[in-house]
Amino acid sequence: MEFLINSLLLLMLVATVFAIVRLKRLMIGVMLMGFFSLLSANIFMVLDAVDVAFTEAAVGAGVSTIFFLAALAIVGRTSKPQNATRTFVPLAAVIITGALLVYASFDMPYFGSHDAPAHNHVVPRYLNDSPNEVGPPNIVTSVLASYRGYDTLGEVGVVFTAFIGVFLLLGAGTRKSGVERPAPPNVQAESMRQKVVLREVSDLLIAPVLIFALYVQWHGDFGPGGGFQAGVIFASGVILYALIYGIVPAQKVFPPRKLAYFPGIGFLLYALVGVVSMMRGGNFLDYGVLVHDPLHGQHYGILIIELGVGITVAAVMINIFFSLSERSL
Amino acid sequence: MIEQLPAIQLLLTLLAAPICSMLRNGDHAWRLATAATWLSTVVAIMLLIQVWDGGVISYQMGGWPPPWGIEVRIDELNALVLLLVTLFGSLVITALRESLRGVMRHQRQSLYYTTFLLCFAALIGITITADAFNVFVFLEVSSLSTYALIARGRDRRALTASFRYLIMGTIGATFILIAIGFLYMVTGTLNMQDLSERLPAHWDNRVIQASLAFFTVGIALKVAVFPLHYWLPNAYTYAPKATTAFLAATATKVSLYVMIRFLFDVYGIEFAFEKMQLSTILVPLSIAGILIASLVAIFQNDAKRLLAWSSVAQLSYMVLGLALLNASGITAAISHMFNHAMMKAGLFLALAAMIYRVNSSKLHDLAGIGRTMPLTTGAFAVMGVGLIGVPMTAGFVSKWYLISGTLDKGWLPLAALLIVSSLMAVVYIGKIIDVAYFKPAPPQHADVREAPLSMLIPCWIFALLTIYFGLDTRITAGLAGRVAQSYLGVS
């Protein structure tokens, strides 16, 4: 049954991709890409990767689609038909690469097999010992935040870098904040009238979204979720507000100048946990030494770094959205 | 304290980056950035001293033993790369302040330094880690910051160059990710040490073979191995002045380090080169790269682009050295990695100083600059001579080893080709020097003054280092030779 659903979803993915390949209208292409992400989130769900599914849904189908749309609003929505010479080389390259992959696939451990080496070398310790060593029942969280906490620091670094990069290229808040292109008054009023339903609905939704973000943030130890997902969800709440009410009101609530500090703060928070653990005689990011009891130490450490991740991600996503959409004003 | 050094090495710049982003004042940001990078240079030197006698430093991130946690591992090879990244990076950052003045607003400046620091930290991260996936993560941090840095160039073509690099770089990184995934699929571990122990049992596994193929293509994109160098010339040409120096010195070199680490350590020589015959692909490609890129460089009339093409050629030297697979060749590759980083950074920095004054890197705008900016041009000439490979400069040492490597293999024609390529280097460097010294300055550049001290001093440090490492090669060729011995001795 699982296999059937899985295969069905995969086939849908293939159909989506081919639609995207053939489409000239980018707008639809981007929408389909969001759909593609949502489908893959479903697949992740079926394949037991709940945290990944969560993230993919929030990021792929959510935030990154919005980024795409914001960019499309600036660069236009259609692409020219590609010329024929362009198709041959890519096709050849793709076929060769694909053939290589198919060649390799014959030696791959079968899908779902229990005795694949991937499951039997490093992972057993995570599964068996992590409740006693780290604590959280969600093993993904304990691996992410503790065993491979250093990777996650790098991941926050990636997000932070993207923020700095976008900031450096487009500017945020410093450029035109407060100068919205004045629309004719009647149009403005008209637009507000048309949006009345949306406004009401979003009023109803934004608060639950933000609360849900906090829930995901603090509940990441026990169920799917964690700082990253929480940050994205929080950001999407704010983005929703900005979409409905306009960027300027949103920027009044979250002034970009101040918001620009937060990615750094979150990042620092994360790294400082590591520094504190170094000062207390442990290795970098060794939460066990934070307090007297190692298990408690792990717990506190994970909470704090997840908070750092959450702050950074939320602030970065909101900032990037502001930066991108400001350009279209 | 001393056992925490590997973490401190990374943290200095990694922590400085967010703080730097919060500073409104560009000068303060610069001070912070230079302090952090120079301190990290000191740490790198301390680490190098620690591993000098063949010792290996292992540091467990989060206190988890490998392969469960992420290990940081410093041996002779990456201690050398660390020194490369930190020392040359610091020198460039020191010169950066003057280069940015007047071009960028204060707030932007601190962001720029932040990006620099992130790139710097990520390169350190790539260098010290012993975890295959961690390499990918930090590779992405460094790549993203690189894209942003390049896109800040003045010409609009900087944007396209950056975008092209982004696309190719991301494909490359994803290929590497696939390769790492395949490795994990078969071995169940991500730790490099562990991987190298577990891989020999799976040599016949097609997944591992495909993994090698994907890794090679992916990293070749990052290293800019011919013919995947497509992104490099434009990226270097249109990146902001001093930034090019930083990128040329560090980014491709660290990618090359990753290549060495994976091919020689993780996959192992026997698998990568003997079973999969990687050399038969790499040698012709790198020879073609050397000759074609040198030839293209000769016909450039923009000094920056000329040097960029020269970089493609020089990177091919390193790849060739690796593919030769003998002691001299590997020594050549590793020491040339260091030497070329130094010389190219210096050359681009000197060029940046010239551009700072004349606002162009076109050859005809650089005419007569040897008279108006004698000190800068002098430094440029010294490093140019080094790049050619004239004895008593650093470039000579590595080229010598490279040619010895080809001769050891008995490939006389190849040695001759390498000498021909050196001749080409004479021509393209000579072209710049000829213009600088023996052509009259155009009237609009008659009142050009010498570059400011803060740029001039780093330039000359690079120039003097070029000579120093041409005479005392214990750090470069000595270490590289030992690394080569250890690789070849094991197999």
Add this chain to the structure above:
Amino acid sequence: MIAGLFNYWIVIVLMMAGLYIVMSSGHLVKKIVGLNIFQTAVFILFISMGKIAGGTAPIIDSAITLYSNPLTHVLILTAIVVGVATTALGLAIAVRIHEAYDTVEEDEITAMDAQSLHEENTASLAAESDK
């Protein structure tokens, strides 16, 4: 065998389709779309290899004994973040390109670049012949 490798094959098709979009498309934004698809397909590959038949999500519960591989999940979480970061930066650059060139079609940009390179070259030739 078909059941065991079906997932991988589909993933390969997806990956290659994404790669094809990146390489063949002339529109910069569409290239990034392709990149996204390519990366997402790689994510599915990783998650597929972490799946254990009959296993559940790796959240410890006393009633469950068989869990899927949590490590691949962690890796892919990180990779997703990397993906979105790349996307954001790529879009930012694309937006800047649009402002600078007034187009995001690669062919047109290449033509404009070639044009300006040509102008520079003729300018430097002129400067040469002046002397």
Add this chain to the structure above:
Amino acid sequence: MTDSTLLLLALLVPLAGGLLLTLQSNSPNTRDVISLVTATLLFLIVLSLYPAVLSGDTPSIVLAEPIKGLSFSLEAEPLGLLFATIASGLWILTTLYGMGYMRGNNETNQTRFFFCFAISISAAMGIAFAGNLMTLFVFYEMLTLATYPLVTHKGNEDARRGGRIYLGILMFTSIGFLLFATLWTFNLAGTLDFQPGGILREHVGPGTAMILLTLFAFGTGKAALMPFHRWLPAAMVAPTPVSALLHAVAVVKAGVFTILKITIYIFGIDLIADTGAGTIVMWVATFTLVVASIVALTKDNLKARLAYSTVGQLSYVIVGAMLANAAGIIGATMQIAMHAMGKITLFFCAGAIYVATHKTEISDMRGLGYRMPFTFAAFFIGSLSIIGLPPLGGSWAKWHLLMGSIEATQWIIVAALLVSSLLNIAYLIPVAARAFYMAPDSPDKGPTTIAEAPLLCVVPLCITAAGSVLLFFFGDSLNQLISLIPLRATQP
């Protein structure tokens, strides 16, 4: 002060002098005094090395060892010391002459000129005292680069074209062939040190030896073997002191010196004699020495004629080296010294004529002998020395070379040497003869008015002319040094 410090000083003194004089660019007198003092000091340093070398020592110093088995080192052995003596001794005269010439012609950029001059001499010292092939190569390239600004000194399009040919050929041959051969040698022998009896003996077969030697000979572009001789006439665009430096003191002598060094200390004459490795080079050199003389005949421009004469005379040295016997080596070494003395005289004369009358063509020089008797007398003496007639120094060199070729039973070479000497007479004697025996073009200039070039020009050329004569009579004491050389050329 130890001898090895002296070696280092021989390099550093001209460098320091050069740097010092750039600081004095505003006061020409101080600058020139510095040049002169430096030159004298250098000569004294070189002379003070003699006792040690004559007693059989080889003072040496290792500067750096970047690659295992490959160092930058200096050592003083007889051949090098001889070259150093010639170069440093003639440098004093060239400096003196250069002052007169440059001032007499009101040349620009005099400071750069003397600076590059000093660097060139430093490089020449480096070549003379190089302890191994790599060090020699470094200084060889340094010499090329340092003389490039001298060649293009005038800065016009002609000079630049000449400079390009100069740099192009020298760089191409040295990097393309010399460096390649050097690398190959290192790969074969594992060392590049100059060792008595050579280092290649156990490592090469006849074929490889021949290829290597040929590569070396053509790689040393400064030795002007045909077809890589074009740079020499091209470099004639340079001011005359430079030509003197190029053709007598530093550059060409560095070239043949390099070949001699390689023959003696890398191959060893035994190896060459046994394997016949020198055959190709020997015949090319023989060809060169005849053809260059013929070409010289056709040239009307005095400097061009002298240039082709140089091409020919250099080949004597190469032929001598390739004969691979003691007499040949001695002859070759002597030829270096004698030709230096003779040729520099001729160039000094050519420059003096140019300064005094601005004439460059031989056909214009009729009757000038009466206006410039000292100059042309010196020219005559120099010509005789080049031709190799007693009682002038050149005759010793030619004598030993003839002996060597007879000993090697190379009758064709004997014939070629003789023919070439005849040709030398044919192209050199007419110059002086015209000046003394033919009536000047314009009768209005009284033949008896003496209007010599500035004193600073004339004195050096008289000294060198006298030197040529003295070398004949004191050839024996020179022999004492030179006869040490063949001892080192064979396996100890």
Add this chain to the structure above:
Amino acid sequence: MSMALDIVSLILLCAGSFFCITAGVGLMRMPDFYTRAHAASILDSMGAGLIILGLTLQAPSYLVAIKLLFTFFFLMITGLAAIHALAQSVNVAGVNPKLANIVQRLHKNLNDGRTRSITGAVTDGDNSPTDSDNNRGDGK
């Protein structure tokens, strides 16, 4: 009790599935945008909604049931609001229902013109291609 719950949930699930299928058919067969949007909204509200309700009755614990109810609630709100926004912006963009009469269409065209919202494409539906040109940023 559980039997009754099962039956109710079965009915709900079947009804939901039925609506899904009809919505699918509607999407394929309906003549113009607005009617298709209507079909799609059926999918969201009745199809997915009923299925979720049916699943709620099957939930093993109260926590799950509550979560599903939350989902139901948000699905109702967001799905319908989304369809509304889509239809609204298409209407603003000047696309007319095929089924409306011609006089009304003309009247609308005269009065409305085009209106834009702040973030342009994000809330707008599938506009005519020319619209994109006006959405461009105004350069550096």
